[in-house]
Amino acid sequence: MDTSLIIETAYFVAALLFIYGLKRMSSPVTARSGILVAGWGMALAVVVAFLYGFDVNERAQPHLTMNIALVLIALGLGVGWAWYSGKKVAMTNMPQMVALYNGMGGGAAAAIAAVELFSGNAQAHGVVISILAVLGGLIGSVALSGSLVAWAKLDGRLNRVLRLPMQQLVNAVLFFASLATGAAVVTAGMAGAEPPMLLIAVFFLIALALGVMITTPIGGADMPVVISLYNALTGLAVAFEGFVLQNPAMIIAGTVVGSAGTLLTLMMAKAMNRSVTNVLFSQFGGDEEGDAGDIQGSMKASEASDAAIAMYYASKVIIVPGYGLAVAQAQHKLYEFVKLLQKQGVDVRFAIHPVAGRMPGHMNVLLAEAGVPYDIIADLEDINEDFTQADVAVVIGANDVVNPAARTRKSSPIYGMPILNVDQAHQAYVIKRGQGKGYSGVENELFYAENTSMVYGDAQKVMVQMIDAVKALG
């Protein structure tokens, strides 16, 4: 039976739906429908892929029933587990979940490469296909093991930053070793030899080790950029394996994700004031001593109720949420408080720093979860001018992103990072658990400023106190 027309048509439609879906996902108004559109494309492609069963190669004929059963079991287990874990995961843990799913995609691409190389299929199709299979296998393996390390780090399972002496040299050796073994596999195929099983296995092991070694020295703060990079790499690996299998849906979807993911990585790195090479090849945090030096003044403590009342009688309030807010799970209470202020006629807006949360855009997701409508949430560049007109600015669980030292103090490790100009507001309140420093280990000048008051306490408890204080007034 000839099924190629159905398969090719379905893949064409799937590729179309992916691109259209991704386009819709790039605007908040249409984003929801975008993922649904792309989801239909995926469902179509997977259902139609069963038609491959009508046209398998001779070697596989005797195993066909078994193979179909294996496909069904693998699909069932994979979809079942991922669906359950995806529904269950807390919004705060989303970044590591994305890392995990991405690693699985990389692993699948590497598995395709492994099957094609072990069976000799790739080698039989010539040198170009062999090279693409090897490259896809290398990139997919790095994305798999690297994403797993990133997941373990973000999930708190791997807290230490592991650095070998001469780490860069070790990584370079591994990189060239993987290329050399890969080249040897291709050369053996060109010579018409049987697939060198051991050599292929060694190639994949080196590639997996490379992913681990690249990722372990990178600190948790830089992980979002790394995950985004691995996301792009997985896309590329999928595209390469798509060429190997002559599967246009994989080629197009993989390439689109590869380039979109690369752009997204660059945008994230820029938002964090880091370059991608910097993230990958230098170490940040922990080593340098931030020079606290000559900060003038002292921190002033304030009661939660005082801060609440000041906001109640203000006309413009800007709230700067940070990851501390999400850790305390206080975003729901915060929005409850904001609604009380809005009822009083206070103009309340949220200012989101590009790196608030665990990755760019994460804080928006967390606020959306609490029910905050996205049109009162503003990005840094849209709202930074408005701080001078704000009566009150409130910082909740954020630190480095509001440190004026990034503007003025050249010696500071965070110098040059774009910050939210909270110090320019009439009055600033900082809700914070204790007097500790931020992630970068730098003292925050904002906390010592004349117009800043500190409200110490767990964000959730502080929000409850603020709500009570405002309710007592009304």
Next chain:
Amino acid sequence: MDFTSTITGFVALYIFMLAAFTGYEVIARVPAILHTPLMSGSNFIHGIVVVGAMWALLNAGSPLEQLIGFVGVLLGAGNAAGGYVVTERMLEMFKPSDKRDAAAADKE
């Protein structure tokens, strides 16, 4: 008739180039609030790798190929399904003020 596409040589390069530009243009100018869902969404889209893994497993001719193919389909399916669920969950929460109020009114 056989409609199987053969994508080789320069045709392959053209497709690669055009798809790369498409990805770039689709994502350019996206607001920062969507960075996380979009990363997750593109993560979902490369879950299409599962169909390649299905092909590899269906055409497996030895126990080793079956084992690796099985792992491939398992991982690919996890990528696609997990990517879809978390992206959908995140995007479902993005609503502007008026719609949210309308939804709240419906509930009450």
